[in-house]
Amino acid sequence: MPTHPPAHRVEVLGPPGDRHDEILTPAALAFLARLDAAFAERRRRILTARRHRRDLLASGSPLGLPRATSGVRDDPHWRVAPPAPDLTDRRVELIAPPTPRAAANALGSGARRTVAS
Structure with a gap:
């Protein structure tokens, strides 16, 4: 039983x-x-x-x-996907408050993105 x-x-x-x-x-x-x-x-x-x-x-x-994960690390064919294009260059200029002078400085900073708050 x-x-x-x-x-x-x-x-x-x-x-x-x-x-x-x-x-x-x-x-x-x-x-x-x-x-x-x-x-x-x-x-x-x-x-x-x-x-x-x-x-x-x-x-x-x-x-x-x-x-336990050494097989993955040692496998030369195992790779992760490349990062998204927006993640490869993360330079951002933050401007607050968005005054004309701050906006001009942000545009001239070389940053690819400008964020105003």
Whole structure:
């Protein structure tokens, strides 16, 4: 006979809000309990690993890159798309208030974009 994990229960601790009974129905809470039963252990492991990594970084360990992604970094054919043309030259002249003198200075600054506020 198959064994089933112990029943999980979801308890709402905060004060009820508008439409609380309509949104947090018994079926919705049962679904959340099933999600917790299925993923709680994995979630705990991931959070523990995250805390461990945070502590290592806080103690001065170098940031480094994950070994799991080395295949992508080492593949000479893997590239990201080039940036959009407007992102390759981000020179912007901000002028405030937009007086005639400020506008003339902005136009003569060499910036590709002028923003007045």
